Amino acid sequence: MTxxxxxxxAPAGDVGMALMVIDSRLKAIYDDKAGPGVEQRLLTEQFVASLDPGQADDLLDGACTLIYMFMTWLRKAHEEHGKDVIEYVVPNLVAxxxxxHRSVPPExxxxxxxxxxxxxTGLSPSLWRRQYGDWTDKExxxxxxxxxxxxxxxxxxxGDPAFATRLITEALSRAEEDRPSV
Known part of the structure; x- marks a missing residue:
């Protein structure tokens, strides 16, 4: 039973745009050992601010799709070793x-x-969140x-600083190849 x-x-959203934002942030973190560069952060914020409401919703859904895909990969990787992904990933994430403090309010x-x-657990993050109403600016x-x-x-x-991005890029490429041509 589903x-x-x-x-x-769930809508997949704009996974490519969400991946671009996440990859940009990761590269800024990896390239600047002191933390994400101010210039990179400002460019990303300007880009996100330029989106119309439909594009912003697509970006949110795309981010949720990324979270789902990342957690699916993590769940499979942990299951291969007889471990529970929730037990090993969530406490570290929460901590x-x-x-x-500046980016994530405690609430x-x-x-x-x-x-x-x-x-x-195999549920859509965006549909799960939707049951509580619209996204807030603080989220x-x-x-x-x-x-x-x-x-x-x-x-x-x-041990690969580009693995997560490549994982999604390859999944998107496979999905595109599997899509019937019109």
Whole structure:
């Protein structure tokens, strides 16, 4: 029996645009050992601010799709070693977000943990979140941080700073190849 929060019922959003934002942030973090560069952060903020409401919704759905895809990969990787992804990923994510006082308000952490748990159990993060109403402005940075932290976790696990981005890019390419031509 499928849930009404099953990913098949969720909009994928603009995964490419969401991946571009996340990859840009990761590269800024990896390239600037002192933290993300101010210039890079400003460019990304300007880009996001330039989106119309439909594009912003697509970006949000795309970020949720990334979280779902990252958690699916993490779940499979942990299951190969007889481990529970929720047990090993969520506490670390919550602890890290708890140290990010300027980007992640404490009241957003339970929502992001729920979002990740939903994804880790095979539910759509965007549909799970939608049951609580519209996204708030205070949830934008935490949502971005969640996707970045999951991608960075994957990159650390694999020892490859581009693995998470490549994982999604290859999945998008396979999906495009599998799409019937019109």
């Amino acid at each position: 849930s009404s929060y099953d990913p098949q019922y 890290t977000m708890g140290t990010m 957003a952490i339970p929502t992001m943990a729920g979002l990740v748990i939903a994804a880790g 934008m940075n935490p949502l971005e941080a969640t996707a970045i932290l999951l991608a960075e976790h994957i990159n650390r696990m694999t």
